[in-house]
Amino acid sequence: NAGVTQTPKFQVLKTGQSMTLQCAQDMNHEYMSWYRQDPGMGLRLIHYSVGAGITDQGEVPNGYNVSRSTTEDFPLRLLSAAPSQTSVYFCASSYRRGRQETQYFGPGTRLLVL
């Protein structure tokens, strides 16, 4: 199993540009999520999905879109990049069985918006 994979590893954008951060998992997990990590602020939830076709907002959804057409993929779209979106982005997927849950994270995408 590759686990959770993310591409690209690093990206530089100019203000106003759009891009898609890719996330894929091969563990057949229904729950997937996107976080951003900023210095001193911990991880903050952007969007999550509980299955194909089902997405919802997290704490900081503004400026980001998601869709989930398959169980494996959960891309994050930046519509019009702003310097405030400079951050490290992590995708995660969760194994859930009853109350038991284990969350697996990808290696991250470092985004710099100029």
Place this chain on the structure above:
Amino acid sequence: EDQVTQSPEALRLQEGESSSLNCSYTVSGLRGLFWYRQDPGKGPEFLFTLYSAGEEKEKERLKATLTKKESFLHITAPKPEDSATYLCAVQATNNFNKFYFGSGTKLNVKP
């Protein structure tokens, strides 16, 4: 409002010097409390999930405990390879699809 606070922000230990990291939380109803380890430039790595006050889990030199208001990550006789940032997160019963993370404790273990 659901909230997680970790302390201290940073901790420096000598190899073999045991200590504890704290995670205090405020949540309407706790479904689960999670501990992760994060190495520089990498994604968080799952360590433990705790579900009920009084619960304890162990893995090598790490032991996590849970009360109704906080969790502790005890590190016994740490080694330099235990150096990392340790993150805590909570999941509430009223919406278990949302996780709230603390800002982490950066642990540095010197040989």
